[in-house]
Amino acid sequence: MNTYEELPKTYSPSEFEDRIYEKWCEKGYFTPDVKDNRPAFSVVIPPPNVTGQLHMGHALDETLQDILVRYKRMQGYNTLWVPGTDHAGIATQIKVEERLRVEEELTRYDLGRDKFLERVWAWKDKYENRISGQLKKLGSSCDWSRQRFTMDEGCSRAVREVFVNLYDKGLIYRGHRIINWCPSCLTALSDAEVEYKDQPGFFWHIKYPIKGEDGYVEVATTRPETMFGDTAVAVNPDDENTKHLIGKTLILPIVGREIPVIADDYVEIGFGTGCVKITPAHDPNDFLVGQRHNLEQIKVMNDDATMNSYAGKYEGLDRYECRRQLVSELEQKGFLVKKVPHDHNVGVCYRCGTTVEPLTSDQWFVRMKPLAEPAIKAVEDGSIKFIPERFSKNYFNWMNNILDWCISRQLWWGHRIPAFYCQSCGEMTVSKEDITVCPKCGGKVEQDSDVLDTWFSSALWPFETLGWPDDTEELRKYYPTSVLVTGYDIITFWVSRMIFSGLEHMGQKPFSTVFIHGLVRDAQGRKMSKSLGNGIDPLEIIKQYGADALRFALASGNSPGNDMRFSDEKIEAARNFANKLWNASRFVRMNLTVESVELPSSEKLALEDKWIIDKFNRLAANVTGALDKFEIGVALAQIYDFTWDIFCDWYIELVKPRLNDKDSDRGRICQNVLAYVLIGTLKLLHPFMPFITEEIYQSLPHEAGDPESIMISSYPEYSETCCFEQESEQFSRVIDAIKAIRTRRSEMNVPPSRKSKVFIQTKYRSSFSDNCYPFFVSMASASQVLVADEFSPDEVSADNAVQIITDSASIYLPLADIIDFEKEKARLETEKKKLLSEIDRLEKKLQNQGFVSKAPASVVQGEKAKLARYAENLDGVNSALEKLN
């Protein structure tokens, strides 16, 4: 890793990426010393679920984190990136159950809780390994010695600590509430775990006869099967049309049970029939109405969404089958008034897609209002910042309307709720430690069979991974973490819960900045999904193009919070860039005879050297500026442009003649500048493309003080001594002149083999020194270069010279036999027109008193200079036209 060798001819990332990663690990670069007292920069990974492997979304998330982490590490921060995975309760359990069913035709009940959990742990080990392997392939510089899992011993201890603390404070309670129930996963879900989908359905209008009268009340429902659980019909107390019904008694059709008509504001006047059937056990709103009016809750379904005995003869039928049969019975018996098609939003389980059934059940809840309040304040007062800022609205919207969080799940895979019930006295004990006997009566206890919502443990991630509840050095050094990088899709699930948890249990925010990115979509802009089969496997891309190309593709053009498309063109462009850098470096390497690199003192530098050094210096300033603002795409674009357009297309081409004499003074200076700028560029690029930059770095001689690996080198900074503004401007004139000549030659179809004298008439003589003549020879097909303040008409007469006007020179090319005078005239006329209109525009602008008096002086000055330049150019064009006429 320290002797440098020739680079292989072709860029083949697969040959060095793994080797480099192993070396980094061996050297321990990813593992910071907690005792090192430099300022900390810390990040915890959003733990990928152990349900499967990483997809493009993860690849983006990890790439962005690694860019920030490597950047800060190179800047000298004590940098920690904690890796880990999430047990992902429902999701993982479903996966393992599915495999069990497919491969062994067994259910989890066949195995029993303990045996089943063994299977899940085995699954977890396998996928955790796979995920870590993928992170390594990507180049993620996380500290593997601190890898965590949401159900490892430490996290489990943290979960219990939090549970008991919140319980003791009265912020966790057990209650009989209406919750979202997934009849397929057989568990409760939190509000956040329910997704809504539009589905076509019907309103069934049903007659509820009034007791002791001939009349009836008409109610409409989308779920007629719940009528077995109706315990009232509600009307609005202020509705004139239904007022008379209040207090009357209705007979529930088919069932025959008597229910009252009650008055409640919840009923919207003018909507539907104005009468609403109230089923407290099966609808969240009805549940609240029921509480207000002390109504009985009648649960009519079993956990698997089949009907129970309250449904009479329909007992045992699935809810939808019951609906079909019930509706037809209602119709037969004359209770059905009509059936109106109606699209409605149906809640489905976010894991399995089954329609959830709201029903009442005993569950554990977190009281959210007191926790949400400080969490809202922390974002309001700016101590936690969202990037982009607009996502804080999203956050406020959720937090301000928060309801209590249902945290119990009827699953096996997860943190078991630390509540113990005594078999003899019935007392419940909540305890951090496992207990077997009741502290009250000494009777045998049994632990609550439910587990906690996955997000309960991930909410503690930023501090549980640093050792909480113990008071560790890591916590003191790295908490609060610096930035959380995640997608906008889990702000409510995760980000918000980490914020209130951190504030509640640590007394401090969990992170200062939330850096939000968007989704990775396919080339057509569709979400990547299993069902569409349009997912792209990051590992495949790495295999084909290399991790650096993948990272480049994900980071370039990425702007915070916005979705991006991933396409073949994008990854190919990324690979092409890597290839370009590889070849440019190979060229530089081939031409190096110096043993070490040192930036030559300013008086030894040629004009083009100062130009590139100045450009590089500005680049460093712009890149760090952009990175500090999380403008990752912008930073990368700047490095890209510099590398390709400035360094490769210009500087390398410019110095080729000098390299023919490598060991002369001029040649050695050039070598040093080449290497200095290349190494600096590699450093700037390293956070984005860690492997290729390291591989090239290893092949090059270095500056004194450069370490053995680029990843622990210092990130380039803007430096006053490398600022050559004036020389840079001077040299730009040469470049402009070369470009102008190329353009004219190309327009006139002059083949490169046809060389020509170049006459440069300029008032910037010093910019066009003798040293730059070779540039015109090598890059502008010049046979000879003549520079003067003014040429005599004999030297550059109309019939033998093509005239080119640039901002700093008039250039003549004697190409008499090639000139098409008519075409040339037309071209000059067009140019004249353009100049005239620009001059006119600028004159008007400068005559505008408002502009001159109100715009900043520098802007006005700039416009004046521009006007003067155009006027000069116009003179040039005019005289060229004169000569042609």
Next chain:
RNA sequence: GGAGGCAUAGCUCAGUUGGUUAGAGUACAUGCUUGACAUGCAUGGGGUCGAUGAUUCGAGUUCAUCUGUCUCCACCA
């Protein structure tokens, strides 16, 4: 119902606090066997920045309204 995003070249997208004649990649056209690279080099065509108005000396950029499109939240029995 509430909130938000996006709309810029044929396509995919940048455009940082308002200030050069609005940029890149890709596609397209033309010319190059240039001793690092054809995964390349050079040159070019192509945009009234979704519409209308407002603020301003000055608007792709700020504000309002509208149109199209996507997303999140809530949810109507």
